[in-house]
Amino acid sequence: MDEKNVTLEKLTEDLTSHIRINRGFVIWMGFLIIGLCICLYAYLQQLRFGLGVAGIRDYVSWGLYLSNFVFFVATSLIGMLISGVLGLIGIKWITPLARIAETIAVAFAALAGLVIIMDMGRPDRLANVFIYGRFQSPILWDVSVVTTYFVLSALLLFIPLIPDIAWVNRKTDHLPGWLKKTYSILSLNWTDTPEKNKIIQRCVRILLILIIPSALAIHTVTSWLFAMTTRAGWDSTLFGPYFVTGAFVSGSSAVIIAMYFFRKNYKLHNYITDKHFSKMGILLGLVMLVYLYVNINEFLVPGYKLKTADATHLHELFAGRFAIMFWFVQIGGLILPIILLLFNRMRKPLPMLFIALAVFIGAWFKRYIIVVPTQEHPFLPIQYVPYNFKFYTPTLLEIAITLSSFFMALIIITLVSKFFPVIPIRETAVERGLIEE
Amino acid sequence: MMKRYFVVLFLFLFAGRIGSFAQTSTPWVVPEEAKEKVAPFKFTPETVKIGESVFQRTCKSCHGDPGKQNWAKITPPPGDPASANFQVQTDGEMFYRIKTGRAPMPQFGNILSDEERWQVISYVRSFNPNYTQPAPLISMAAGAKKLKLYIYPNYKLKKLYVLCNEITKEKKEIPAKGIEIQLNVKRYFGTLKLGDPKTTNASGFVMYDFPADLPGGTHGIIDLTARVKDESGLLFSSDANAKLAIGKPVVLKRLTDARAMWSVRSKAPVWLILTFSLTLITVWGFIIYILLALRKLKYSS
Structure with a gap:
């Protein structure tokens, strides 16, 4: 279809046609909710019997939950890269992807906060972090910055949506009344006047600028939870950049996976094109190259010096207990995808989906590799403890509780993408010259 | 690992040999005139009590409690002052040995006064029911x-x-x-x-x-x-x-006295409190500004 001939009506029709409650949606949501309920049952067990139901013990006290937390914070950073960095530079092809990235950012940032609570034996004491938190503690910085970043991301998702919500409300009469009512509340009495447009533009501009330092802060502070200790594998000045560049990798892959499913399920082939996949492929390749470079620094520098504790740690990673996971992550999740992405043919939607999935899963296990092995080798020897204190193995309940975070993130992403236009209508129309700025 | 173990074992055995060798082969000779020295005062419950406190302070760390055989595990073993092989000594021998010492027994010549040494001896003797004190040197010798x-x-x-x-x-x-x-x-x-x-x-x-x-x-x-x-x-x-009061006053500064990274919240470094608070206030200031703008968006016609 010739893009110039697409009328405003057709564009609106294309971008809002997925906003309806159909069978596929009900089945998918049913699956997610049942999955979530099973996992929440596991969480209830943990609430009842305490953190002992998880595999974490005195020595390895940060296990699956903390790895998962780092992963969620990491993935949420993509909103900043796509909307903030690329948006402010003025790159046009991100227009249909910006909202996808923002949705992922909001869902993953919200869940990052929840995942932390899952790791608390007494979640009712959460407020104590703020009441008794020390200014010197990266944990206080972390909860502050996660909260702030979540609010910024939510606003950055919501504010550009306002004109679209009003639009959708006008154009869709087939939707149930409660949904229409929600739309009319959320659209904040929007009318397309220059004055109101100006307010929105100013807010978005402020948010785009604010989101960049906040996103850098959120993941740098997360890295400091580790790097502010002297433990082998964590004691690194490179940890901030290590986390931030790694975040772009997992976030980009998440966006690619989401792009693929939205395009297919919501029939957005004319808006999320092969060109977008190719561009995202190049972006993913680029951030992975940067990440590979940081990885080389992170392993070669201590590996060259081989201080006693580092030597033990690196041996565990390269040839010890974590070797299979480590090489799977480094080769399957990093080196191989970089090589594949060099080829044009691999940057088509379907191959990209598989590459992104490999990268995404690799990125998750990468967090496990960063968090867990270090703790199995404390500076003072482990003595007189049961076997399961020495080596960490996640329990089934722990895995279920961890999975619940993915169910919840998917539910948020599904709801947002189902009831709001995935692709900004007004912006696309302006870009295509269908309406005046 | 095994090699290191053997080295340690060897040293241990060897040290033990030296210890027993020293104990048996080079007797701790006390000059004759020192052997006959006697205390200048009579041992009384008071002197025993003072002697006990001196003993607790300076002797117990190696010799343990008299009569309890709980001396420190060092080589050669310090031994129990209440035991027979201690009590066979004359007061003068004890006095001489406390005063001069012989490694690893320290010299107490400078650490204890003569009086304190005699008080310690009176304490050690209090564990020996068969002991009778030789007549103290009360009458002054010529030139004393x-x-x-x-x-x-x-x-x-x-x-x-x-x-x-x-x-x-x-x-x-x-x-x-x-x-x-x-x-x-x-x-x-x-x-x-x-x-x-x-x-x-x-x-x-x-x-x-x-x-x-x-x-x-x-x-x-x-x-x-x-x-x-x-x-x-x-x-x-x-x-x-x-x-x-003629020395230099030493006021020890504790590491937690000043504001520091490792201290409690009320002693956080000022720059940190300022950076943290101002950053949060700035960002949340913008967030509030945006929320107010949204409010304006809703209510402006």
Whole structure:
């Protein structure tokens, strides 16, 4: 279809046609909710019997939950890269992807906060972090910055949506009344006047600028939870950049996976094109190259010096207990995808989906590799403890509780993408010259 | 790993050999005249009590509690002072051995006064029901002198004067000339000699400068002891003590006193509180601005 001939009506029709409650949606949501309920049952067990139901013990006290937390914070950073960095530079092809990235950012940032609570034996004491938190503690910085970043991301998702919500409300009469009512509340009495447009533009501009330092802060502070200790594998000045560049990798892959499913399920082939996949492929390749470079620094520098504790740690990673996971992550999740992405043919939607999935899963296990092995080798020897204190193995309940975070993130992403236009209508129309700025 | 284990084992055995070798082969010889030395006072429950406190302070760490066989595990073993092979010694032998020491037994010549050494012996003897004290040296031998020491500080001139008086048979004090005086400072363990012994002048005085750089606790207080140095065994005197504020006051700064990264929240570094708070206030200021803008968006026509 010739893009110039697409009328405003057709564009609106294309971008809002997925906003309806159909069978596929009900089945998918049913699956997610049942999955979530099973996992929440596991969480209830943990609430009842305490953190002992998880595999974490005195020595390895940060296990699956903390790895998962780092992963969620990491993935949420993509909103900043796509909307903030690329948006402010003025790159046009991100227009249909910006909202996808923002949705992922909001869902993953919200869940990052929840995942932390899952790791608390007494979640009712959460407020104590703020009441008794020390200014010197990266944990206080972390909860502050996660909260702030979540609010910024939510606003950055919501504010550009306002004109679209009003639009959708006008154009869709087939939707149930409660949904229409929600739309009319959320659209904040929007009318397309220059004055109101100006307010929105100013807010978005402020948010785009604010989101960049906040996103850098959120993941740098997360890295400091580790790097502010002297433990082998964590004691690194490179940890901030290590986390931030790694975040772009997992976030980009998440966006690619989401792009693929939205395009297919919501029939957005004319808006999320092969060109977008190719561009995202190049972006993913680029951030992975940067990440590979940081990885080389992170392993070669201590590996060259081989201080006693580092030597033990690196041996565990390269040839010890974590070797299979480590090489799977480094080769399957990093080196191989970089090589594949060099080829044009691999940057088509379907191959990209598989590459992104490999990268995404690799990125998750990468967090496990960063968090867990270090703790199995404390500076003072482990003595007189049961076997399961020495080596960490996640329990089934722990895995279920961890999975619940993915169910919840998917539910948020599904709801947002189902009831709001995935692709900004007004912006696309302006870009295509269908309406005046 | 195995190799290191053998080295340790070897050293251990070898050290044990040296210990037993030393114990059996080189007896700790005490000069004859020292063997016969006796205490200048009678052992009483009071002397036993004082001796016990001295023992607790200076002897227990190695010898343990007398009669309980709980001495420190070192080689050669220190042994239990209440045991028979200790008690067979004469008082003079004990006195000599406490005073001179022999590695690893420390010398207590400077750490304890003669009086304290006798008090310790009276305590150790209290565990021996068969012990009878030899007649104390109460009648003075020819040439024996009773001395008394005084310490006088002169803060203006920053000098310390030690006066040594002889107590005559008529209980009168006259200046004692030509007596060697050693000035000591009390430390956490034992004493520190302040210079060499000095000999009293015709007026019975010796003079010292204030020690210039001795640390003396929070208030700079130095615990001085003047002691008569006596090789002949004919001079009887108690030490003179004085606690004087002539040292350098040492105020120890605790690491948690100042604002620091490792301290509690109320002692967080100011720059950190400011950076953290101002950053949060700035960002949340913008967020509130945006929320107000949204409100304006809703209510403007």
